[in-house]
Amino acid sequence: MSGDAGPLVRKLESIVELAPEEREGLRTLPLTIRDLRPQQDIVHEGDRPTQSCLVLEGFALRYKLVGGHRRQILAFHIPGEIPDLQSLHLKTMDHSLATLTAARIGFIQHRALHDLMARHPRLTGVFWRETLIDAAIFREWMVGLGRRRAPARIAHFFCEMFVRLDAIGLAKDRVIRLPVTQEELGDALGLSAVHTNRSLQELRSQNLFTFEGGRLVINDWEGLKRAADFDPLYLHQGSGGDAP
Amino acid sequence: MSGDAGPLVRKLESIVELAPEEREGLRTLPLTIRDLRPQQDIVHEGDRPTQSCLVLEGFALRYKLVGGHRRQILAFHIPGEIPDLQSLHLKTMDHSLATLTAARIGFIQHRALHDLMARHPRLTGVFWRETLIDAAIFREWMVGLGRRRAPARIAHFFCEMFVRLDAIGLAKDRVIRLPVTQEELGDALGLSAVHTNRSLQELRSQNLFTFEGGRLVINDWEGLKRAADFDPLYLHQGSGGDAP
DNA sequence: TCGCGGACATAACATAGGTTATTTCGGGGT
DNA sequence: ACCCCGAAATAACCTATGTTATGTCCGCGA
Incomplete structure (x- = not known):
């Protein structure tokens, strides 16, 4: 099943302007869409995924377990975000990804993302930047947790x-x-x-x-x-x- | 003053293999070297730097202040790391960077980094990956701080x-x-x-x-x-x- | 309609961690 | 040799937060 990456374009355009062909490239990314139920694991710590997940509707979250039962939620993700974009360059997941609510998720093969960036080099910076904002949010949460x-x-x-x-x-x-x-x-x-x-x-x-x-x-x-x-x-x- | 980015090459090669011409490109990055004293600010929250800092010797740290006096240290950086590589794509610093000990720091213009990555596209992935590991460390610290x-x-x-x-x-x-x-x-x-x-x-x-x-x-x-x-x-x- | 379970609320108590203050130690400068 | 000062150690006391237990509310399915 294939579908529309509209939320992704909207999200990216909330920050940078995109050229028409870049927008088109994003929109036609080959997506496999799945509707998931609340609290459902998508990728698990230790996995080596070959695709990344785009949140189309609903909310997702990332978490890590410590000592078996204590859980630290690392991030919440909203439509248009790609929570595990990092798996593009870090082969092994160091945390887990799950839905928070019922959610529609689009799966994108890493290969497709690499191809897209090769065709539109400016998009590399755009995606890289998304992961950097992710990190900036982690930093702010660290301040909250610590101080x-x-x-x-x-x-x-x-x-x-x-x-x-x-x-x-x-x-x-x-x-x-x-x-x-x-x-x-x-x-x-x-x-x-x-x-x-x-x-x-x-x-x-x-x-x-x-x-x-x-x-x-x-x-x-x-x-x-x-x-x-x-x-x-x-x-x-x-x-x-x-x-x- | 110009100098040698050897520690950077050593750091990157501790993870991926580099082609000889990539190694050469890294080693000949135009560096401005400065020797700094302990506890000296390098870049401050709110700045809009046009260069990034490479730690050549000594230790650096990133921090954020909250409520004026409480400080949260976000990361420690060791030789070969580029603590504010993120400023390549995030224009405004959302935290500060300082030395921990006396340190030798190499300043690299963003333009030089962009040129290098344009000449050697594989290095883009290598640098991106460094910032992703940075984020992975933030996540682990979040777990510590929270749980x-x-x-x-x-x-x-x-x-x-x-x-x-x-x-x-x-x-x-x-x-x-x-x-x-x-x-x-x-x-x-x-x-x-x-x-x-x-x-x-x-x-x-x-x-x-x-x-x-x-x-x-x-x-x-x-x-x-x-x-x-x-x-x-x-x-x-x-x-x-x-x-x- | 009843009964169940999840989320929320509250109380009593335990403890990890914060605050303030004082003391000790050790190295560098005069 | 002496003094200073920053770092470390320690003590007494305070408070934010954790734990365990119980009760309430409300929506949903049988």
Whole structure:
């Protein structure tokens, strides 16, 4: 089954301009599409994949297990992103990739990506840059994990997801879909589920946002940014990517 | 002033084989060399550099400040590495780069790197890969910061530095130079200096290593790996990069 | 309609880790 | 030989966060 890489083009164009033939090359990338269920593993630590995954709809996440049961979520991925683009140059997966929600995923053979970049050398830089932004987000998360207290970590995460989803047109007014349980939130932010809940209560009392039923509504963007100590520079979205 | 990029070649060849003309291209990269003192800033968050830095001798580190005084160290860099290679595609620095020790640094214009990669397309993949390994290390640190307790975090850091330095021939028998104060260690691992000291004591009582005067001596590699829950896969050093 | 399970909430308690302060040690300069 | 100063060590105390346990709410399937 083959399909349309539209979300990828939209994502890349949210940062750089593409030439028509580059856009065409991206759109006609040979994709194998699969609809996956929530919480389903896609690639596992230790695998040696020959293809990369493009998120077309829904959310994906990357994680690593430690000591068998403790989980650290490393990243959340939104439509248009290629979570394991790195496997293009790192043969063995050092972490796992899974769906968060039900999701439509497009699989692209590495060969197809290499061919595309050979035909359009400028796209090499564009993809490389995507992996560098990925790394920039890791760095910011490191700062949170190492040096921010729980409430600020949560607030920061909310800011980040809002800006990223807004950039690809998935924020409606001040609302985003953010179907993350408190346990998943804790696994991403290095917190226990209980403490995640506590910190969420604390934040709630400040009326900065509403977070329920997998929806995040921003009530006070400036206040939330302040609580989070959030500066969107690290997302490298040209404009400054601020908004609501 | 111009100089020799030998350490870069050695570093890259610790992972991939290079063709003679690629090696030659790397070695003749136009370098401006400067000798810097310890703890000296090289590039600062917000800068828009037109060059990248190659560590020739000594150690460098990347860090981010939060709330003005709290510091999170993001990475340590050893000879042959290019800590801010990412600035090739991300125009604005989202963190700062500084020396840890006295260091000899080679500055390379982005233009020179782009030219080199245009002449030797395979080198693009090699450099890209370096930035991907960088990101893999960030991920592993995230796991430590989020899910490992202080002693394991320290042990893990020691394992990592040993393996990395060993790969470029800077481990002598079971000894590496690791000129990091306890405060710097804490800033890297998300700990206070006091707790870093406490955890170090705890580890010391297990006789896994000796760490003093900026030297780390491994007494029990298997035991240290166990305490750290260390698996070198994430360093992507082909062989497995294990040793002592 | 009932009953079940997942997500959320809350309470009581345990502990890893942070803070502040003081002391010791050791090397480099005068 | 003496002084200084940065790094390390240690102690007392505080707090953020983890753990275990239990209860509530609500949507969904039988």
